[in-house]
Amino acid sequence: xxxxxxxxxxxxxxxxxxxxxxxxxxxxxxxxxxxxxxxxxxxxxxxxxxxxxxxxxxxxxxxxxxxxxxxxxxxxxxxxxxxxxxxxxxxxx
Numbered sequence: 001x002x003x004x005x006x007x008x009x010x011x012x013x014x015x016x017x018x019x020x021x022x023x024x025x026x027x028x029x030x031x032x033x034x035x036x037x038x039x040x041x042x043x044x045x046x047x048x049x050x051x052x053x054x055x056x057x058x059x060x061x062x063x064x065x066x067x068x069x070x071x072x073x074x075x076x077x078x079x080x081x082x083x084x085x086x087x088x089x090x091x092x093x
Contacts, residue, residue, distance in 0.1 A: 002030050003062045015058040016040040019077050026070070033068040039080040048074065 005025045012021055020039035027033035036055065043051045051074035056063060063069070075083065 002027070002032050003034075003065045005034070008034055008036070008059065008062055008066075011062060012036070012038060012055070012058055016042050016054065020080055026068070032066060033070075034066060035070040035072055037073040038071070039073075039075045039077055041077060043074055043076045 005023050008023045009021060012018060012023070016038065018038050018040045020037070022037040024035040025033070026035050038055060040054075042054060046054070052071050055071055055074060056069070059066070059069070073080075
């Protein structure tokens, strides 16, 4: 049995305290592949590669069973806010 979406969410929530977290099981239920969108203050002042390393470190135990992890977004709260506002203005236009 692989890792569950809930296990990934729980680990990321407890270690990174995200203000937004979306975990999608892209493996068809076997727990081998996940796509993640995460917003955390812990990403402040960090480059994208460092943010990905932080996420991978938070999932150290789970990564032993995960075959593919796609980090779609790893943003700071300010970046997330700007992105949401930009998407809203596009949909309003």
